Amino acid sequence: MKRLFIDLKERAYPLFIGSGILDNFEKYFEENCPKTSKRVLIVSNTVSQLYSHIIENYISYDLKIVISDGEDAKKLSYANEIYTKLIENNIDRLSVIIAFGGGVVGDLAGFIAATFMRGIRLVQIPSTLLAQVDSSIGGKVAVNHPLGKNLIGAFHQPKFVVLDIELLKTLPPRELISGLGEVIKYGIIWDESFCEFISAHYEDIENLETNVLTNIVEKSCAIKSAIIVQDEFDQNLRTILNFGHTIGHAIEGHLKYSGLRHGEAILIGMKAASTISKKMGRLDETNYQKICDLIDKNKISLENLSIDVNDIVKRLKADKKVVKGKTRFILPEKIGDVFVTSDIPAEIVLETIQEIKLEFEKANEFLLKV
Known part of the structure; x- marks a missing residue:
């Protein structure tokens, strides 16, 4: 397991990177989210079914909210339905939202965490390559508007992020390509040698080499x-x-x-x-x-x-x-x-x-x- 620290002073947080590391989730949670009253797991329908064994064995929660897959879930009306569930279940300011899924789940759950009771804590478990390298890191959370993408949002940093490489092994080819779009971006804007690495190891990436x-x-x-x-x-x-x-x-x-x-x-x-x-x-x-x-x-x-x-x-x-x-x-x-x-x-x-x-x-x- 590798640990990368995002040094944002009072908003600093760790990224845990490795293969099969979600079995240590409780340890990461206890270290980074002390004095928690309730845990809310927000998860996509696909991830809920695909990783039910991980959820039940390694991720404790008091309330589980399953959302639909796709960008259609990233809208204010959907967020309002979740606010209602949080209020009905007495979720308070010492609670923590755990986002488990791709970029849509992370964005929506993050937006909820940033705005519910003026902000509660957030944990990210990104399940796609795109979410692991981009949307789960950096604190940008948002929902869409009919006139544009991510126009309604906030900055809300997570308390920690778990990047389990094993989750990528079940990605369909198109989801892998989608994630590579963001990976390639980093090379072009920042590091030519990274572009060269991606090009040289493209087949290994396609073959999901750990x-x-x-x-x-x-x-x-x-x-x-x-x-x-x-x-x-x-x-x-x-x-x-x-x-x-x-x-x-x-x-x-x-x-x-x-x-x-x-x-x-x-x-x-x-x-x-x-x-x-x-x-x-x-x-x-x-x-x-x-x-x-x-x-x-x-x-x-x-x-x-x-x-x-x-x-x-x-x-x-x-x-x-x-x-x-x-x-x-x-x-x-x-x-x-x-x-x-x-x-x-x-x-x-x-x-x-x-x-x-x-x-x-x-x-x-x-x-x-x-």
């Missing part, structure tokens, strides 16, 4: 930690973690959060951001091709999907990264170095989105021929 999975989870968490300890509340440096998310989120919203996984949309968004940077003359051909080659290793299914360019542009203007009416993009200068800008010619953005639309159309043309 040591390699542990390595990429630990490295991803270390990079994110290095960023958030310098900018916990997303005022400056942390913005670079949104690389690929500007267009990626717009595509997700346009598709009503169905058809593409979050990480798949981010892979498309990262390629689009790299294309924009190349068109602006900031990213050279060599680095651009390396980025595209790494992204293209991940086979994204675009079957029966199409996008409307005008709606994507409209959604970009409602993105939470918009400042003074201008959409901010995170663009690569080279692998391992990105910059933030809102000074992008509108025709370049439009042209890039049109190229994405063509990729969707080509994928479906091929299916029709087959």
Whole structure:
């Protein structure tokens, strides 16, 4: 077991990383959540069924709330139903919410923890690669609004996070690819050698090799930690973690959060951001091709999907990264170095989105021929 410490002073917390470490959950809980009155386990329907043995043998709770799978659960109406259950079961300010599941569970449970009684403690047990390397770490919790993703939220750090690599062994291929979208992001924005490692060990990742999975989870968490300890509340440096998310989120919203996984949309968004940077003359051909080659290793299914360019542009203007009416993009200068800008010619953005639309159309043309 490896332990990584997120040093946020009074909000500092540990990450426990290893294979089969959930059998030590009670130990971690007692060390990091003393004086707890009640425990509330919020878990997705899939995880509740798939890991019922882990829940019953290793995770004690006073109230268990099972939520539906998918982005549709990340909305205020769903949160309100959970508030009602907490009140009916006399959950108080000394209680702890335990989020066990993927990014949706972590975001929703975290939002509940941040807002119920003005904030109660939170523990994260992420069950997907995407949640392990991204959404469970850093304290960003939110629900969606019909006009945009994660527009209603807060910063609420967990007391600790358990990253059990064994949970990744049951992931469907698409969920693995979705998580790799965020893993690859860390390499492009921060560490070229990490991109090289991912590329060299891609087959090992596909084969769910424990040591390699542990390595990429630990490295991803270390990079994110290095960023958030310098900018916990997303005022400056942390913005670079949104690389690929500007267009990626717009595509997700346009598709009503169905058809593409979050990480798949981010892979498309990262390629689009790299294309924009190349068109602006900031990213050279060599680095651009390396980025595209790494992204293209991940086979994204675009079957029966199409996008409307005008709606994507409209959604970009409602993105939470918009400042003074201008959409901010995170663009690569080279692998391992990105910059933030809102000074992008509108025709370049439009042209890039049109190229994405063509990729969707080509994928479906091929299916029709087959």
